[in-house]
Amino acid sequence: AQTVTQSQPEMSVQEAETVTLSCTYDTSESDYYLFWYKQPPSRQMILVIRQEAYKQQNATENRFSVNFQKAAKSFSLKISDSQLGDAAMYFCAYRSTLEYGNKLVFGAGTILRVKS
Amino acid sequence: DAGITQSPRHKVTETGTPVTLRCHQTENHRYMYWYRQDPGHGLRLIHYSYGVKDTDKGEVSDGYSVSRSKTEDFLLTLESATSSQTSVYFCALAGGSTYEQYFGPGTRLTVT
Numbered sequence: 001a002q003t004v005t006q007s008q009p010e011m012s013v014q015e016a017e018t019v020t021l022s023c024t025y026d027t028s029e030s031d032y033y034l035f036w037y038k039q040p041p042s043r044q045m046i047l048v049i050r051q052e053a054y055k056q057q058n059a060t061e062n063r064f065s066v067n068f069q070k071a072a073k074s075f076s077l078k079i080s081d082s083q084l085g086d087a088a089m090y091f092c093a094y095r096s097t098l099e100y101g102n103k104l105v106f107g108a109g110t111i112l113r114v115k116s
Numbered sequence: 117d118a119g120i121t122q123s124p125r126h127k128v129t130e131t132g133t134p135v136t137l138r139c140h141q142t143e144n145h146r147y148m149y150w151y152r153q154d155p156g157h158g159l160r161l162i163h164y165s166y167g168v169k170d171t172d173k174g175e176v177s178d179g180y181s182v183s184r185s186k187t188e189d190f191l192l193t194l195e196s197a198t199s200s201q202t203s204v205y206f207c208a209l210a211g212g213s214t215y216e217q218y219f220g221p222g223t224r225l226t227v228t
Binding site: 043045097 | 158160164202206216
């Protein structure tokens with residue numbers, strides 16, 4: 001079974017600066033999807049970015065980008081020009097392309113605090 | 117996402133009582149999921165559905181059952197609630213060409 005590990009329970013960043021959240025995963029598959037979800041205090045889960053394993057190019061969505069290192073099984077999220085609204089819990093998630101059901105496996109999450 | 121709702125949003129119940137949580141969608145998506153969120157564990161899959169009357173177990177299915185009698189509704193039932201089932205429960209949908217999952221607002225369940 002696949003596992004996802006987020007080794008940073010909490011991170012802090014100054015407003016306007018850059019922060020990187022770490023995620024590693026374990027799988028024997030060669031094709032899969034990886035995601036970052038944001039959960040603000042409202043509790044709503046919001047999809048931030050996704051990466052397809054067969055694509056070498058790192059995904060980018062505005063101020064959010066990933067560093068996908070397939071051989072190292074690493075998938076970090078970089079947030080540039082941090083804003084107060086970025087404060088949230090961030091979850092890394094894995095989705096197999098072989099297992100039926102399009103199920104997600106989540107990491108434990110990282111709390112991001114943004115200081116003004 | 118306005119296309120997915122959960123009810124109730126909050127519930128307090130006593131140990132041993134049955135509880136049913138409802139997930140309703142207006143997106144006509146095939147896949148629906150129930151997760152629970154607990155500190156230190158992220159979200160863990162309880163059950164999922166891949167069509168009407170088609171369901172399967174997830175990682176933490178013990179003590180839970182589900183039903184899907186129509187496309188738009190996916191019910192999660194705790195037959196006899198226990199304190200270990202105190203949690204936040206999320207429903208999610210997946211469909212379209214990418215099967216990305218979109219989540220409902222969550223239900224906070226407290227079992228006393």
